[in-house]
Amino acid sequence: MTTLLKKLPGFEISPSGIEERILHHLFKIFLVGSFCISLPLILVRLFPNQGIHTSLSLIDTLTIVSLVFYFIAVAILGIGALIVRIMKGPAYVADAYYVTDADL
Numbered sequence: 001m002t003t004l005l006k007k008l009p010g011f012e013i014s015p016s017g018i019e020e021r022i023l024h025h026l027f028k029i030f031l032v033g034s035f036c037i038s039l040p041l042i043l044v045r046l047f048p049n050q051g052i053h054t055s056l057s058l059i060d061t062l063t064i065v066s067l068v069f070y071f072i073a074v075a076i077l078g079i080g081a082l083i084v085r086i087m088k089g090p091a092y093v094a095d096a097y098y099v100t101d102a103d104l
Helices: 016-044 056-087
Strands: none
Touching: 016 056
16 A cells, blocks of 8 residues: 655654644633623623613624634634644655656
């Protein structure tokens, strides 16, 4: 069985850095941040008529917009950390692609 890619000989793998910690804690960051953003909405729903004169639809809208922004930010952070992790991995060499009409 042949492999599609072969490891580049003599290539040293870079040590992991902050990207490993980010990927390890990403789910916890996602949950804690989502709860913190949703906390005002939860409190308004649990304790109605406690002196809050703001419209509930405004609180709903601001919470949803903030959550969407936060989800996108966490996704970008995770994708960036994953890209750095892949780039620090071993280097691979693919098979050569020979061009028939190249001037040699």
